[in-house]
């Protein structure tokens with residue numbers, strides 16, 4: 001069994017993947033601050049023979065985790081951002097500084113689309129662009145939904161935006177603090193993603209497919225009016241692309257690959273931008 005680990009700033013997500021059938025057998029998550037102790041929501045290491053890790057938490061979090069895992073499993077692959085991988089050139093001035101979750105998203109996104117914008121809605125919301133031909137041009141980082149709420153210190157941090165809520169309602173003016181904050185934060189995130197995406201397409205002169213992932217992707221996806229595909233396993237797919245193990249992975253078949261969604265029309269996007277720039 002393969003253990004894939006995605007250590008984020010808030011949550012550490014894991015999944016177990018069957019080496020033979022390529023099926024995902026189990027999934028779980030724990031707070032990144034918490035220790036790996038038995039009884040918690042952690043995978044059974046006795047059935048694991050290889051581990052792949054993406055980490056954006058502090059270096060000592062990774063070191064502690066690896067030390068613990070090494071007692072049971074020898075074969076551990078840790079992903080790093082590099083200046084070039086799988087035909088993609090990293091656009092950062094210092095390539096190793098690009099968050100590896102972003103890099104992995106770009107690698108899998110490119111494998112799926114051959115050029116796209118990737119958005120990861122986690123503690124932070126990040127957007128990255130990789131052009132046809134494989135040039136990554138850099139991206140944007142804004143606070144995620146929870147961080148935005150937390151920064152207001154209005155006691156609404158724990159009140160989540162109801163994922164079942166109608167997206168239109170979630171964009172309407174709030175008539176109490178919780179709704180005012182939730183709807184405001186939701187609108188801020190959606191507007192930023194819309195605008196950044198259209199600006200990038202405009203400046204590159206092409207409508208790129210838009211992919212979205214992360215803990216808040218389902219909610220954001222419901223509010224986003226632009227055609228896009230939701231790929232929950234996009235970061236894991238980057239681990240598969242970088243360290244292929246199963247025969248399917250070797251052939252470039254990545255877990256949970258969504259249908260590629262045809263992007264919005266460039267002329268229409270330019271009209272929308274022209275209008276907002278007039279204001």
Ligand SMILES: Nc1ncnc2c1ncn2[C@@H]1O[C@H](COP(=O)(O)OP(=O)(O)OP(=O)(O)O)[C@@H](O)[C@H]1O
Nearest residue numbers: 008009010011101121122123124144146214215216
């Ligand atoms: N069970 C959950 N526990 C905590 N947060 C959750 C949960 N489900 C969804 N979320 C949302 O997901 C976000 C966390 O995003 P994600 O799971 O992508 O991990 P992350 O650790 O924040 O990632 P990164 O630090 O890489 O941005 C939180 O802002 C929260 O709103």
Ligand SMILES: CC(C)(CO)[C@@H](O)C(=O)NCCC(=O)O
Nearest residue numbers: 056097098099100101102124141
């Ligand atoms: C931005 C986050 C926190 C998103 O998870 C992560 O990708 C990160 O820590 N990145 C390092 C900074 C950068 O990407 O420029």
Ligand SMILES: [K+]
Nearest residue numbers: 008101120122
């Ligand atoms: K993430």
